[in-house]
Amino acid sequence: MHRRAFLAWGGLTAIGSAFPVSGAAKNVAAASVNTNTTTPSDSYRAINLTTKPGKVNIVGPDFPATDVWGFNGQVPGTAIRLQHGQTLKATVNNALDVPTAVHWHGIRLPNAMDGVAGLTQPAIQPGESFQYEFTPPDAGTYWYHSHVNAYEQVGRGLYGPLIIEEAESPQVDRDLVWMIDDWRLLEDASIRNDFAAGHDVSHAGRIGNVPTVNGRFRDIVKVRTGERIRLRVINASNARNFALSFGELMPTVIAIDGQAIKPYTASDSITIGAAGRVDLIIDMQGEPGSSMAVVDSFYSDAFDLTKFVYEKTPLRHHVLDGPIGLAAATIPEPDLSNAIKQEVVIAGGAMGGLQQAKLDGKWLSLREIAQQGYVWAINDVVGHKPAMPPLIDTKKDTSVILTIRNETAFPHPMHLHGHHMKLLSVDGNALSNPYWVDSPLLMPRQTMEFAFVADNPGEWLFHCHVLEHHAAGLGALVRIA
Numbered sequence: 001m002h003r004r005a006f007l008a009w010g011g012l013t014a015i016g017s018a019f020p021v022s023g024a025a026k027n028v029a030a031a032s033v034n035t036n037t038t039t040p041s042d043s044y045r046a047i048n049l050t051t052k053p054g055k056v057n058i059v060g061p062d063f064p065a066t067d068v069w070g071f072n073g074q075v076p077g078t079a080i081r082l083q084h085g086q087t088l089k090a091t092v093n094n095a096l097d098v099p100t101a102v103h104w105h106g107i108r109l110p111n112a113m114d115g116v117a118g119l120t121q122p123a124i125q126p127g128e129s130f131q132y133e134f135t136p137p138d139a140g141t142y143w144y145h146s147h148v149n150a151y152e153q154v155g156r157g158l159y160g161p162l163i164i165e166e167a168e169s170p171q172v173d174r175d176l177v178w179m180i181d182d183w184r185l186l187e188d189a190s191i192r193n194d195f196a197a198g199h200d201v202s203h204a205g206r207i208g209n210v211p212t213v214n215g216r217f218r219d220i221v222k223v224r225t226g227e228r229i230r231l232r233v234i235n236a237s238n239a240r241n242f243a244l245s246f247g248e249l250m251p252t253v254i255a256i257d258g259q260a261i262k263p264y265t266a267s268d269s270i271t272i273g274a275a276g277r278v279d280l281i282i283d284m285q286g287e288p289g290s291s292m293a294v295v296d297s298f299y300s301d302a303f304d305l306t307k308f309v310y311e312k313t314p315l316r317h318h319v320l321d322g323p324i325g326l327a328a329a330t331i332p333e334p335d336l337s338n339a340i341k342q343e344v345v346i347a348g349g350a351m352g353g354l355q356q357a358k359l360d361g362k363w364l365s366l367r368e369i370a371q372q373g374y375v376w377a378i379n380d381v382v383g384h385k386p387a388m389p390p391l392i393d394t395k396k397d398t399s400v401i402l403t404i405r406n407e408t409a410f411p412h413p414m415h416l417h418g419h420h421m422k423l424l425s426v427d428g429n430a431l432s433n434p435y436w437v438d439s440p441l442l443m444p445r446q447t448m449e450f451a452f453v454a455d456n457p458g459e460w461l462f463h464c465h466v467l468e469h470h471a472a473g474l475g476a477l478v479r480i481a
Contacts, residue, residue: 044087047080048072049102051124051146051158052095059210059217063189068157069096075215076179076236077144077160084139084164090132092124099123102132103147104162105275105415106258106438108331109134111458114417117148119459119477138329138420139166140258141232141277143179151238151467152195155184155206157215159236170254170281171322172230173315180233180272180305181215182208182240196468202350202375204410205239205274205466211296213306220291220307223284226316231280235272239466241411241441243269243298244305246282252324255279259420259436260326269297273413273441275465281324288312329436331420332397334451339399342392344414346442346464346474348376351409357382357473369473376408376464376474383463383475391462391476394454398480402450406442412469415439416478417460421450439465454480 054073055065071077082088092102101123103115113134117123124130136142142162146153161177169175184192184206200206210217223229231251235242246266253270254263257277272278286292289312293304348354348366356365357377369375374382378391392400402421406412420436427447442448463475 044089045080045082046089046091047078048091048093049078049160050093050095051100054157056157056215058183058212058215059185059189066183066185066189066191068191069153070157071144071160074160075157077158079161079163079177080144081163081165082136084167085135087133087135091129092132093129094124094126097126098149099125100146100148100153100158101130102144103417104132104134104142104144106140106142106277106420107134107136107162108138108418108420108456109136111418111456111460114458114460115147116417116461119461123148136164138258138331139164139326140255140260141177141234141279142258143234143236143277145236149471151206151471154236154467155195155238156191161232161234163232164258166326168327170230170324170326171228171320172281173227173320175230175232176221177232177234178213178306179215179236180242181212181236183210183212184208185210196471200239201373201468201472205468207240208237211240211303211305218304218306220309222311223286223308224311225284225286225288225314226318226320227284228320229282229284231282233272233278233280235274235276237274239274239468241271241273241298241413242296242305243271245269245295245297247292247295249282249285249292251280251282253278254281254324254326256435257420257437257439259329259331261435262433263325271298271441273411273439273465274467275413275415275439276441283319284308284310285319286310288314329420331436332453332455334399334401334422334453336399336401336451339401339451340392340394341401341403343379344391344402344404344476345379346376346404346406346408346412346414347380348473349408349410349469352376353407354380356380373471374473376469376472378474378476381476382473383477388477390459390479392454393479393481395481396455396457398454400452400454402452403447404442404450405447406444409444410466411441411443412474413439413441413465414462415465416452416462418456418458419452419454419460421452423448423450425449454478456480
């Protein structure tokens with residue numbers, strides 16, 4: 001299915017991309033969300049998640065439903081919302097015919113609950129279950145997804161939102177979640193079964209031809225003039241980066257990767273790399289009865305991702321007043337004057353200049369490692385086994401300064417499990433307001449400097465969240481004793 005053909009089609013819209021996590025969203029028909037599996041209490045929330053096949057009408061009623069894999073058969077999976085301080089008790093039942101596991105992306109949780117099969121737990125075999133239990137220490141916008149053959153399982157739809165609500169949230173009319181993604185579909189709207197194709201692995205990853213919001217192509221969001229929306233955008237794609245423009249709305253960015261930042265007005269497009277999250281405050285100021293597209297322009301062929309459509313009756317005739325800033329993060333601050341330093345050099349891929357790398361402790365040529373399916377390396381080491389020597393091996397509570405250099409021709413969102421890192425500088429230029437991230441996007445030939453406190457014991461993955469890149473060697477371990 002050619003992408004331009006999809007984007008040219010009309011009549012494919014359906015109401016529902018709002019995917020609300022707030023009861024205030026009464027005037028928007030939400031994407032189907034199974035809420036019957038949650039049992040709330042003051043101290044915990046219990047939920048059942050079953051990984052199983054399902055059918056989702058991704059491209060509208062004129063085409064067949066797409067066969068997917070989803071949590072509870074849905075894409076996105078069941079929305080999980082916790083109050084800050086609540087414990088999550090999630091029982092994952094595997095009804096697929098392949099092993100799986102669930103990673104809770106961005107959460108600083110105990111290592112045994114991180115969901116990396118072969119490292120922090122055994123894979124959940126078909127017909128088996130696993131219970132995850134943890135208390136997220138930080139409020140914010142997170143997500144959960146498969147971490148077994150993720151390039152296929154996430155690509156087939158195994159992901160969902162995880163929202164940890166602040167004790168005091170900004171006053172808004174609606175709190176919405178957009179899980180943005182792209183799908184590689186054939187003419188019958190079925191998923192193209194070419195996961196981990198050679199070109200994807202060595203280039204930009206699996207870029208699809210059908211971009212979606214909450215599993216729906218060219219959806220619309222009904223809004224009202226004067227309405228204030230908190231929009232939580234989660235990039236659940238295998239590899240696609242998005243640069244979203246909201247036209248004259250000029251949203252205010254209040255959080256990145258789940259953590260509060262000093263609010264700023266986005267006068268230009270907002271870039272969100274794979275696995276990244278951005279929280280926005282948007283005051284809907286269009287005329288009643290009008291519409292406005294949200295445009296993605298990261299790649300050369302810009303397109304309308306979704307569209308705001310204004311109801312004829314305004315909600316109010318003025319902008320809602322009230323503070324929108326979030327409470328500062330409570331993540332431990334690194335001691336920059338007494339920190340160990342580690343440099344990371346990302347190399348490989350097409351046009352990457354990698355000549356040789358270590359695989360299983362042996363130096364091999366690029367041709368030799370490519371014959372085994374690997375084309376990327378960190379510090380000239382191909383990362384693919386838990387037994388590999390760690391990139392960082394340190395004691396608990398050590399401060400770390402991490403400098404990452406992307407010496408390749410492609411972007412890389414680099415995700416550190418179990419921690420957040422404070423972004424200090426980009427290409428040698430110090431940030432005036434450093435902020436916390438867990439999946440920063442490094443553009444080609446770009447260098448970023450981070451710092452964090454290694455305060456969470458265990459062996460943690462550090463890898464590119466272009467899922468094909470990780471499978472082809474772009475990963476490492478961080479060991480904290």
